[in-house]
Amino acid sequence: MNDLPPDLPRLRTVEMYLELQLQRVRKAIADQERHTQAKPAAPETWVLQHIPSTKDRPINWLHRASCHLAKGARLDRKEALLALAEPGVQACDACHADQELKSSASA
Known part of the structure; x- marks a missing residue:
């Protein structure tokens, strides 16, 4: 046809x-x-999530703001770097919030 x-x-x-x-x-x-x-580009933001722990220390997770697990206070780059240097703060295993922070800090 x-x-x-x-x-x-x-x-x-x-x-x-x-x-x-x-x-x-x-x-x-x-x-x-x-x-x-x-x-x-929108500036990257991070989220510091406080999780009460049964151990002696509380656990704080640093997330990218876009992480589906992120709940808590929003931080800018400088605040996120300072938070990550604190004892008891760990980068999220899902979004790897520390990777971009470390790469931009060394540049």
Whole structure:
């Protein structure tokens, strides 16, 4: 089954229509790419979660804010680095909050 018209004038019309549609799509793609590139990256934040422990010391977990386990006070980069240096604070095993902090601190 052929959905295209059989004569040349109508085929040219379809061709022109498709070219115009393609131009619109390409312009929309370019606009979206410019919009995406123009947005500054959101600053990374971390979360310090306090968990009462049955041992002598409480446990505090440092999470990335995007971690699904994160519950607690939000920290910026400097606060997160200070917290991670404290005894009793551990990086989350799920989101590995310490990896980005350590790599950016050594840079």
